[in-house]
Each structure stands twice: as structure tokens, then as C-alpha cells.
Amino acid sequence: xxxxxxxxxxxxxxxxxxxxxxxxxxxxxxxxxxxxxxxxxxxxxxxxxxxxxxxxxxxxxxxxxxxxxxxxxxxxxxxxxxxxxxxxxxxxxxxxxxxxxxxxxx
Amino acid sequence: xxxxxxxxxxxxxxxxxxxxxxxxxxxxxxxxxxxxxxxxxxxxxxxxxxxxxxxxxxxxxxxxxxxxxxxxxxxxxxxxxxxxxxxxxxxxxxxxxxxxxxxxxxxxxxxxxxxxxxxxxxxxxxxxxxxxxxxxxxxxxxxxxxxxxxxxxxxxxxxxxxxxxxxxxxxxxxxxxxxxxxxxxxxxxxxxxxxxxxxxxxxxxxxxxxxxxxxxxxxxxxxxxxxxxxxxxxxxxxxxxxxxxxxxxxxxxxxxxxxxxxxxxxxxxxxxxxxxxxxxxxxxxxxxxxxxxxxxxxxxxxxxxxxxxxxxxxxxxxxxxxxxxxxxxxxxxxxxx
Numbered sequence: 001x002x003x004x005x006x007x008x009x010x011x012x013x014x015x016x017x018x019x020x021x022x023x024x025x026x027x028x029x030x031x032x033x034x035x036x037x038x039x040x041x042x043x044x045x046x047x048x049x050x051x052x053x054x055x056x057x058x059x060x061x062x063x064x065x066x067x068x069x070x071x072x073x074x075x076x077x078x079x080x081x082x083x084x085x086x087x088x089x090x091x092x093x094x095x096x097x098x099x100x101x102x103x104x105x106x
Numbered sequence: 107x108x109x110x111x112x113x114x115x116x117x118x119x120x121x122x123x124x125x126x127x128x129x130x131x132x133x134x135x136x137x138x139x140x141x142x143x144x145x146x147x148x149x150x151x152x153x154x155x156x157x158x159x160x161x162x163x164x165x166x167x168x169x170x171x172x173x174x175x176x177x178x179x180x181x182x183x184x185x186x187x188x189x190x191x192x193x194x195x196x197x198x199x200x201x202x203x204x205x206x207x208x209x210x211x212x213x214x215x216x217x218x219x220x221x222x223x224x225x226x227x228x229x230x231x232x233x234x235x236x237x238x239x240x241x242x243x244x245x246x247x248x249x250x251x252x253x254x255x256x257x258x259x260x261x262x263x264x265x266x267x268x269x270x271x272x273x274x275x276x277x278x279x280x281x282x283x284x285x286x287x288x289x290x291x292x293x294x295x296x297x298x299x300x301x302x303x304x305x306x307x308x309x310x311x312x313x314x315x316x317x318x319x320x321x322x323x324x325x326x327x328x329x330x331x332x333x334x335x336x337x338x339x340x341x342x343x344x345x346x347x348x349x350x351x352x353x354x355x356x357x358x359x360x361x362x363x364x365x366x367x368x369x370x371x372x373x374x375x376x377x378x379x380x381x382x383x384x385x386x387x388x389x390x391x392x393x394x395x396x397x398x399x400x401x402x403x404x405x406x407x408x409x410x411x412x413x414x415x416x417x418x419x420x421x422x423x424x425x426x427x428x429x430x431x432x433x434x435x436x437x438x439x440x441x442x443x
Contacts, residue, residue: 043152080334106229106230
């Protein structure tokens with residue numbers, strides 16, 4: 001199973017095996033990773049599953065759709081490497097993906 | 107204090123269908139919601155987005171679903187209390203007393219909490235100075251535009267609210283429109299108007315950049331923004347308007363003594379009652395083994411909760427299960443002959 005590395009902004013890190021086909025958000029929620037709220041449940045409507053993707057992984061991810069970028073406008077302290085973790089679908093290619101949760105989601 | 111059979115907290119699809127399920131049993135209800143209109147997440151988060159999993163409705167938008175539900179409960183002439191948030195829930199013998207932030211008080215034997223993920227509130231600015239200026243020089247909504255005349259106004263956001271207010275207020279104030287990226291999302295007409303006003307020197311567009319700090323002692327003097335290329339700019343500002351949409355906050359629900367699981371209320375899956383007799387939870391806000399956060403699950407949950415509500419509101423009457431197709435009583439409640 002692909003491993004996803006969840007860092008928080010304090011420097012803590014958790015490596016979780018996430019099933020192929022689940023989103024990075026679902027991987028976090030199912031494993032009680034703090035820092036991801038996911039209020040809307042993955043319908044790209046709330047921006048509370050916002051994460052920063054490690055630079056080297058940015059190009060390996062499918063590009064964010066317009067609706068996702070629009071939603072990131074609403075996120076707490078968005079940066080260039082901001083993504084919504086509900087839109088990142090886990091696959092073998094993403095084995096080792098590193099994401100960092102923001103200091104808060106709202 | 108208003109008396110009713112059931113107080114419904116939340117006017118989303120599940121709260122609206124609760125009105126129906128109670129209404130056909132002859133129970134009165136009132137609905138309270140923090141938003142200014144019914145529909146909950148359907149109307150606030152995805153009014154134009156399609157929903158494909160409402161049984162027998164192959165496709166509809168959040169707004170269409172809301173309008174259909176409102177039509178379906180019209181015969182019950184239910185009173186809605188919008189723009190109001192429930193602050194307090196108190197026990198009073200067999201009844202519950204609910205108080206809102208608008209000082210309305212209700213009493214009923216039943217409460218159905220259909221509050222989704224909580225109440226919608228504006229997303230606030232991250233900088234620490236924002237709190238001290240809030241509601242005086244920093245606003246998350248425009249209620250009275252008169253107070254924004256002849257000012258230096260800095261508007262944050264890239265969506266319709268930010269663009270529309272930039273246009274409107276540019277008629278009598280100097281506007282800085284500040285956004286984290288170059289693209290704005292708004293109606294093409296609005297965008298071209300904004301560009302025109304920029305050329306005329308009425309609106310100053312600052313992109314791609316973000317707010318660093320707000321300066322001032324008793325009022326706002328300046329704001330500091332940082333561009334993506336590292337450039338820092340200080341802008342003379344009297345008023346800051348911030349439009350980053352709404353966020354859902356659980357709010358006071360957590361303080362009503364209900365058993366919670368993360369941000370959800372634990373219920374049994376027989377009648378969706380919480381640990382407090384007469385308080386039910388349905389829709390996204392409730393949790394029980396196997397819970398799915400689907401609108402259709404919420405419909406099922408309120409249908410069952412309504413039966414228990416009947417028993418509590420009419421302790422001396424026997425509950426009789428009836429079909430809408432064949433029950434003359436239900437049909438007359440629905441205004442059908």
C-alpha cells in the first residue's frame with residue numbers, strides 16, 4: 001500500500017499506509033491525523049482539508065482544476081504549493097507523498 | 107416564549123424534510139437557522155452544483171432541491187427564524203427551552219438538531235490585529251454601505267462578493283482590490299468593469315499578494331501586503347473588507363450536554379435520539395455505526411425521529427402509522443381534498 005507522510009507545522013510527522021483510490025484527506029480522517037477538518041466531506045466546497053505539498057511532489061500530482069484553485073482562495077494562509085487533500089487520490093505513483101498541514105484550517 | 111411541538115435547528119434539506127414528517131403527523135414545528143435563507147449547505151456551498159443521488163430525482167442542483175422541499179412543506183405554514191443562532195438549550199421538566207442570539211425563546215417537548223457541520227460564519231483574516239478592528243474598521247460583510255463613503259478601502263478576496271463590492275463602493279471611495287493570485291473569479295461583465303475602473307484610477311488592483319499586517323492604534327492607518335515576488339507595500343487604509351466565504355463552525359452545540367464524537371452528535375439508530383430524551387440529531391451532524399453523510403440518510407433519520415417526537419408531544423394519543431397515498435387525515439393536512 002502506498003505510504004503517505006503527513007507532517008504538521010510543529011515538525012511532527014506520521015507515515016500512514018493509505019489504500020489506493022482513497023483521497024489523501026480520507027487517509028488522514030480514517031487515521032485520526034490532526035489538522036485536517038474536511039467539513040464538507042470531500043465535495044470541494046469548504047477548503048478545510050487544505051495541505052501544503054512538498055515541492056518535489058508538486059509536478060507529480062494531477063494539476064488542480066479551476067474549482068479547486070477557486071476554493072483554495074478561501075483556505076487559511078494559502079501558498080503556491082497549496083492543494084485540497086480531498087482532490088489528491090492515492091495511487092502507487094504517490095507512494096512517499098509528503099504533505100504538511102497548515103497551523104489551522106480556519 | 108413561543109410554544110410548539112418540535113424545534114428544528116437547521117434549515118438544510120434534512121431540517122426541511124423534518125417539517126414534513128412532523129407535519130403529516132399533525133405536529134407543529136418551527137425552524138431556526140443562522141443563514142439568511144433556507145437550504146443549508148445545499149444553498150450556501152453548492153446552489154448550482156448537481157446532485158445525482160436523491161431517489162427518483164436523477165439530477166438536481168442544491169437550489170432546486172431546496173425549492174422543491176420548501177414547496178413540499180408549504181401546506182404546514184411553518185415559521186422560520188433565519189439569521190438566528192441557537193445559543194442555549196435548557197431543560198424545563200418534560201420540555202426544552204431554546205434561546206437564540208436574537209433573544210427569541212421557544213419551548214417544546216422535542217428538538218431536532220439538523221445542523222450539518224454547525225453554523226456558517228465568515229472566514230476571518232489570519233493576522234492577529236484583525237480582532238481588535240473587527241466590526242469597527244474591519245468587516246466581513248457590508249450591511250450599511252453609507253459608512254463606506256469617502257474612505258480608503260482595502261478589499262480582500264477574488265470572488266463575486268469582493269468584486270461586486272469593489273465596483274459598488276468605487277462610486278464614492280478609493281478601492282484597493284487585493285487577491286492572492288492574478289485571476290479573479292466573477293461574472294465576465296463585472297471583471298471588465300473592474301478593469302475599466304482600474305484604468306480610470308478608481309480601483310487599484312494588487313495581485314498576487316497577501317496581507318501581512320494591519321497597522322493602527324485606535325483605528326486602521328495602513329495595511330502591509332507582500333507580493334509573491336517578495337515586494338512589500340504599505341497602503342493607506344481606513345477600512346478593510348474581507349470576503350473569503352463562509353466556514354462552518356460547530357458553535358454552541360458542543361455545550362448542550364450532548365454526547366459528542368469529534369464534531370458529531372451520537373444518536374441511536376432506532377429513533378435518532380441523543381443521550382438527552384427529546385433531543386434528536388439527524389443529517390450530517392449525527393453519528394451512529396454505519397452513518398453515511400448523504401441527504402437521503404438524513405431524510406430517513408428524521409422520518410424515524412418524527413415518530414418518537416409524536417409520542418412525546420402527544421403522550422395521550424396512540425401513534426398510528428399511515429401512508430400518504432391512502433390516509434385521508436394526512437391528505438387533509440396537506441390541503442388535498
